[in-house]
Amino acid sequence: MTDDAARHAMKMAKKKAARDKIMATKTDEKGLVIVHTGKGKGKSSAAFNMIFRHIAHERKSAVVQFIKGGMSTGERDLIISHFSELCAFHTMGEGFTWETQDKNRDTEMAQAAWAKAKELILDESNHMVLLDEINIALRYDYIDIKDVVAFLQNEKPFMTHVVLTGRNADASLIEMADLVTEMELVKHPFRSGIKAQIGVEF
DSSP states (O other): OOHHHHHHHHHHHHHHHHHHHHHHTOOOOOOOEEEEESSSSOHHHHHHHHHHHHHHTTOOEEEEESSOOSOOOHHHHHHHHHOTTTEEEEEOOOSOHHHHOOHHHHHHHHHHHHHHHHHHHHOTTOSEEEEETHHHHHHTTSSOHHHHHHHHHHTSOTTOEEEEEOSSOOHHHHHHOSEEEEOOOSOOGGGGTOOOOTTTTO
């Protein structure tokens, strides 16, 4: 072994020992409140990846879509056609608010979606529940943020993971969550005139 390789091996051994020491202290488990927010692409995509992990481990999960309407998406079509016994899928919105242009109807649909979300979260057979684009419904006051935070703090089963996606997550939601990721927009093809494309956006 060369001197350079020996130094590298020693450095990595020290790193491993330090890492193992840290990992030995991480023994607790709990259901997490996870928030994906920010202007960048990938909030729902990352959340669906966790849903697919649950499916791969044959653990029940559920999805409630708060804003997206009836358009076909790859995630929804795959789950409904192949994994409906492992993941309940509820598209409760009727499209983005600038498309519906009906605040009363949007509020009514968001309230129904939140009622369904609470039902699914309280069902302890669901290991994870994804609330897709709920942050948009909260931002427009279709749902009371205080009600959402209080429910997640006081009524969510201890081992159930709940994922909330969408831009402009409320500060109180960020504060109470266990894991928050903000997707930062660096560059997006939409700004160059490229439309949403199959397999990338939906």
